[in-house]
Amino acid sequence: MWLPDRRTLLLSLAALAGCGFTPVYGPQGGGGALLNAVALSEPDDRYDYDFNARFEERLGRGAGPYALDVTISTGVTGLGSLADGQTTRYRLTGRADYVLSPAGSEEALIAGRTDAFTSYSATGSTAATQAAERDAKRRLMVILADQVIDRLLLDADALPQ
Known part of the structure; x- marks a missing residue:
């Protein structure tokens, strides 16, 4: 039976500190510079709205020093079909x-x-x-927003102070 050991925990924390790990929202992390500081353009359609809503949910609504310009493109491909040619699954x-x-x-x-x-x-x-398609498009916008935010946070320490 495995029992937690304090020494293992302390060694793990020391290893993280030794590898240069810095929390993105910590004192030396660059993520704090983006909180409530990024202005988005007005949404043109429902899916731009979903992207902006997710972005603002994670980083806050900003009218600060930064502006983010995002161009989103989507495509649909049929994946599965029946013998009569009717498509049963779509990839967005x-x-x-x-x-x-x-x-x-x-x-x-x-x-x-x-x-x-x-x-x-x-x-x-x-x-x-139609409901499944709308939900898939909304999920796609959330995924794209999360990926953009993650990449911005990774590069945030390079922003001018």
């Missing part, structure tokens, strides 16, 4: 190209691209299929 892919810049400037501080996918079933009624 998405790409987010993002640029973080100082508010009112075109200078790119952090730029990148992230990709994600999700899928939904089309075997139910028309209403069920």
